[in-house]
Amino acid sequence: MKMKTGLLAITFIFVFIAATIAGCDKPKEARSITLSTTTSVNDSGLLDYLAPYLREDTGITLDILAQGSGQALATAAAGDADAVIAHSPAAEKEFVENGSGSDRTEFMHNFFVIVGPLSDPAGIKTASDVASAMKMILGTGNKFLSRGDESGTHTKEKSLWKLADTDPAADRDNYVEVGKGMGDTLVMTSEMQGYTLTDLSTFLSMKDKLDLEVVVNQGSELKNVYSIILVTEKEGKNIKTKDAKDFMDWLLSSRASELIAKYGVEKYGEPLFFMGT
Secondary structure, eight states: OHHHHHHHHHHHHHHHHHHHHHHHHSOOOOEEEEEEEEHHHHHTTHHHHHHHHHHHHHOEEEEEEEEOHHHHHHHHHTTOOSEEEEOOHHHHHHHHHTTSEEEEEEEEEEEEEEEEOTTOTTOGGGOSSHHHHHHHHHHTTOOEEEOOSSOHHHHHHHHHHHHTTOOGGGOTTTEEEOOSOHHHHHHHHHHHTOEEEEEHHHHHHHGGGOSOEEEEOOSGGGEEEEEEEEEOOOTTSOOOHHHHHHHHHHHTSHHHHHHHHHTTHHHHSSOSOEEOO
């Protein structure tokens, strides 16, 4: 009798363990959210790299709308996205203050750099600071290509011109407003052998296709911080609040931090993004 009881107990334990293992192996429920994001995060390939890990851990896939930060925030404000990643702090804070978003969290950074021709015809490698370099480009008759799209990069660029006490619009022959994303702007800059401001991650991911190099990469003004923001529920729009929050939690987790810290190291010898601010 005792033996039968013991066998039953052992059998029950094995059945319980098998059921638990089967439950762990069960694939996550498929979910998707729309992410409105700055082009630099997308053009660098970061989101494609993270996608399979995100899906494995949460079941979430991303429908990506890649735009400049200004347009990405406008898209989210209209209720056409569930979450937004941007790198334009003043615009992000306004977005939250006017009730369009919540839980704004700065979570990673990289750096802006000025890139230009290998020969550096404007001689800005010798500039004492970023503002001096910006002024030298137009002052020496060289072209500067601006995204001109109210993106986070364009906003940073305008702040650097202000720091340089220079109005680039006064020199229309050398100042070119592209009105496109970072990737397209870099291609045009290479073709025209001019200079532009870019985030380092996008430049490194495209470097093999460009006839450009980094000529200015020093200065506290060049730090580039990214935030994720949840979109506030809006009447008439199906905002996936819970799924977006789950995505944010995953993006801020140690798992995602480790993945982001590795991205770019093997190919470029350094990560393209750094966690924290």
